[in-house]
Amino acid sequence: MTHHKTTHFGFKQVATEDKVKLVRGVFDSVAEKYDIMNDLMSLGIHRIWKRIAVQLCNVRSGEKVLDLAGGTGDLTTLLEKRAGKDGLCVLADINSEMLRTGRNRLIDRGLTGNIEYAQVNAECLPFEDNTFDCVIIGFGLRNVTDKDAALRSMHQVLKPGGRGLVLEFSHPTDPVTEKVYDFYSFSLLPKIGKFVAKDEDSYRYLAESIRMHPKQAELKTMMENAGFERCEFFNMTQGIVAVHRGYKI
Template identity: 45%
Template sequence: MTGDTRTTHFGFQTVNEDQKAGMVHGVFTRVASKYDVMNDLMSMGIHRVWKDAMMDWLAPRPGQHLLDVAGGTGDVAFRFLGRAGDGARATVLDMTAPMLEEGRKRAEAERMADRLDWVVGDAMALPFEDGTFDVYTISFGIRNVTRIPDALREAYRVLKPGGRLMVLEFSQIPNALMQKIYDLYSFNVIPVMGQVVAGDRDSYQYLVESIRRFPDQDSFAAMIREAGFSQVKYRNLTMGIAALHSGWKI
């Protein structure tokens, strides 16, 4: 690092902070049209079970307003609205317009159009007033943010008192042997799958590497507390391949 230039990671690369957002934007622009298909293939459909588990713990209620960050294809927002009932709304924010376009094309988006908003924006500088939302979710997106503590502080700011944060993200398997097996699968299968299905090996190589750079469950829980949240807890999913983190703005 020299002068005032700060660095961060882009997968296993070290890059200047002001470069990362554009690089991540490029990844998700390239994979947008195949994003949902690849999620199903990479996880063998288990990501749907994880998102249902997220809703089970979240327990959406009528009248709540959700902000789903990095939620371009709408998976979480659709689930939330389907469970929350009357008066609930969802705002889907993503930095990549093509991801939002893919979300808008889905059948659920048409059925729920009067309760959905789609916004291009940055998780580190949300374009909303303080205390706007009842619930903030982010699924498989927080690890792509340049400065995660900034995004968590923004989440705290835009939530109402009594609001809830929930993060679904890939994590670390506590068993070393199982983690090694998972790593072999991730690094040897997923980039090849990305090349065959999406015509883009490099983007999926980055996504695998970004998972390995993300903090473990306890370290990330500490970051959430540092941002101001209370009652911070987590639940491992599928042996810790993914984890749900929950916190409350008191």
């Protein structure tokens, strides 16, 4: 009897090689409505979370930035201003539908000069070592099958002195927030997904994937194991979201 490697897709166990296809299905399905759903999922607060994460990136004029799982381009829009015309932002996503949506959106905003696009898998980034001053993955790490490989790959493509950041839904730091958040994620969110994006299952998966994501301290340890130094995390909205930051020395 052969044993296939399995991993979690939300709360379900699936064959490791199937997860990429399943995640792709979720994001193909929600690409067009993704921003509206983000507003509903976070009551609009995701815009503030993203701004804070961008501040923590400390991007300066002329730097090279990789926005991994950059999807619809929110972080790239904020980061390219800081990198300036002498800098470069690479908007990268594994999903072609999300990348297309993001690219169209940025072109509509008139942002073309210092942005490039790449369809990549975060676990094995196709860039040379020591390329970027900053790599950020926003609301994407929890969808990656091998998170450790993705963190190692992020570390590899950073220049010495570069910053790696993970912005992700995390684990509430107090029981009241946790109860409210659970009710919202598992009872209300899939219903909103059904109503707005005609897609209850994809939003149930998103809620489950958040629950399966490592807690703050565990993710910090994972970053240290991947080679990052001076790792720290910042909780926002009672730990519903956290930004982790580490440096390549």
